[in-house]
Amino acid sequence: MSSFAKNDPKSQMAIGVAVIVIGLLFLVDNLGWVDLDFRRHLWPMALIFFGILKLLQTRATSGKLIGGGLIAAGCVTILRQTGIIDIHWHSLWPVLLIVFGVVVVFKSAEGRSAFKQGGAVPDNEFEQTEVNITSFMGAFKRRIITADFRGGEITALMGGCDLDLRQSSINGEAVLNVFSLFGGVTIKVPVDWTVVLQGTPIMGGFEEKTVPPATQGKVLYVRGYAIMGGLEVRN
Known part of the structure; x- marks a missing residue:
């Protein structure tokens, strides 16, 4: 039967430490011990925190680039706000564009490798044992057809992803890592999957x-984060 398992201890620790640090910073700022202007730096620090979560989760090169990009954006914003560096957005956005282009290049190389292993079929259907999907400010929709789905990674940044696995199967267990930041992810699975x-x-x-499967044995673990976003798994 479908269930909600305990969170990953590593992610629990990261979130707990972040909450403690944020609480301490608010406390010393409110008491007047240090003038941190913390409210002004809250969003940049949140970007750094989200980037760290992504790095802890990802196994793909493109995911590491996304996590590093979030951390870099937060650090640059804080340094700019504190006056340590003098940089304007008209100089920064080309750098962000270059980073996004590098992510696309890496994903393209990974995609070619997947197609060599399985090959593509018409009508937006792909034979892939693993997925590595990134949706940035847009909508991504894909149907996977394979007899040995092994999981993979989904990243939705201010975008949406619809992954249809209803014509696939699992040999035992598979793990799908999900990172949704201001985005939404929908995963459709067969009725015989737990x-x-x-x-x-x-x-x-x-x-x-999902409906409770009639037989046990095929298990999909969905792990990750939904940050001001959502994840839905259904049949």
Whole structure:
């Protein structure tokens, strides 16, 4: 039967430490011990925190670039706000464009490798044992057809992703890592799969709408974060 499992201890520790640090910074600022102007730096620090979560989760090169990009954006913003560096957005946005282009190049190389292993079929259907999907300010929709799905990674940044696995199968267990930041992810699975959610929603939501499978043995673990976004798993 589908269930909601305990969160990953590593992610729990990272979130707990972040909450403690933020609380301490607010405390010393409110008491007047140090003038941090913390409210002004809250969003840049949040970007750094989200980037660290992504780096802890990802196994793909493109995911590491996204995590590093979030951290870099937060650090540059804080340094700019504090006057340590003098940089304007008209100089920064080309750099962000270059980083996004590098992510696209890496994903393109990974995609070619996947097609060599499985090959593509018409009508937006792909034979892939693993997925590595990034949706940035847009909508991504894909149907996977494979007899040996092994999981992979989904990243949705201010965008949406619809992954259809209903014509696939699992040999035992598979792990799908999900990172949704201001985005939404929908995963459709066959009725004979058991879904185990191990995610951490942060001002977001995880929702599982699958029916209990008649037989056990095929298990999909969905792990990750929904940050001001959502994740839905259904049949």
